[in-house]
Amino acid sequence: MLGAQLRSMRVNQAKLSLERASELSHLSLPTLSRMENGKRHITSEDVAVLLTLYGIRPKERAALIQAARGEVQAGWWQPPPPPELPGLCxxxxxxxxxxxxxxxxxGAIPKLLQTYDYAASCMHLSGAASAQVAAWWRVQERHQQELQRVDxxxxxxxxxxxTPVANPHTLFDQLVKLIEASKRGIGVRLVRAGRQVGLLTHSWLLxxxxxxxxxxxxxxxxSGVFLHDPQTSAYLDLRTRITQSAxxxxxxxRSLQSMVDRLAKTSYL
Known part of the structure; x- marks a missing residue:
């Protein structure tokens, strides 16, 4: 995860290509690539050089350098991206x-498909202060842009x-967005309550x-937890079962449109 964080800061904050970062840091291109992909041990000296190159402020540099030294366990429990460093996540x-x-x-519409108002409601319910919502949304909006290229x-x-996450007007707009996304070819599929697909205890992204x-x-x-092989096997099996039953x-x-039609007839809109 430390390599992923360094890649995020190179791309999102320093706006440097891998080749340019390699040239400026005097790290070979294969070395830097392996570091970002988690295939090579990252020393605290490497981290210090790269963070300085990427223009990361001293406070954030210190935390990541400590992670590279093994003084903290990095990469498993991820706090929400701080407002001043949204690319850190x-x-x-x-x-x-x-x-x-x-x-x-x-319990909620996936973040990659949320509208701003719906996302803000979720953030507030999660305990986010109003000042944090805009910064978090910038990160979330950037993540949503990946849907233009990925399956x-x-x-x-x-x-x-x-779940009453948002008011009827916000829910109405959110449902419309889901319908529009589905029409554009994005996979949106409902899992009916009561369907036997396995024990569903939490939300996840594969x-x-x-x-x-x-x-x-x-x-x-x-926050979130990152799971790697062999823990991913159970989720791959679960995806197969969900795909068959959803x-x-x-x-x-049709189901979403029925909900939209019902909301449109209420006095709340």
Missing amino acids: ALSGLLPAASSLTELSL YTAFIHETALL MEFPKEQPVIHVNLGT LTSEHTR
């Missing part, structure tokens, strides 16, 4: 490298549509890569 470093994304969301399927449990093993990001609201994209659109 390891998820921002992994998503651009993924070729396929599969998401299961239980993505969202399995949305019926519970997510019934990231698959062209040459690397899959990575699971388990969503914990304001509503098709067409039937999902």
Whole structure:
């Protein structure tokens, strides 16, 4: 995860290509590539050089240098990206490298498909201060841009549509966005409550890569856990079962449209 964080800062904050970063840091291109992909040990000296090159402020540099020294356990429990360093989140470093994304969301609409108002409601319910919402949304919006190039399927449990996360107007706009996304070819499929697909205890995002093993990001609201092989095997099996039992994209659109029609008839809109 430290390598993913360094990649995120190179791309999102320093705006440097891998080749240019290699040239300026005097690290060979293969070495820097392996560091970012987690295939090479990253020393604290390497981290210090790269963070200085990327223009990272001293306070954030110190934490990552400590992680490289092994003084803290980095990469497993990820706090929400700080407002002053939104690119620090390891998820921002992994998503651009993924070729396929599969998401299961239980209590809310998946973040990659949320509208701003719906996302803000979720953030406030998670305890975020108003000042944090804009910074978090910038990160979330950048993540959503990955859907323009990656194969993505969202399995949305019926519970997510019934949970009172937002007001009716916000929910109406959110449902419309889901329908529009489905019409554009983005995979949006409902998982009916009561369907036997296995024990669904939490939301998660499965990231698959062209040459690397899959990575699971388990969503914990304001933080997350990254799982690697062999823990990913159970999620791959679960995806197969969910794929077989979830509503098709067409039937999902019909269900969502029915909800939109019902909301449109209420006095709340």
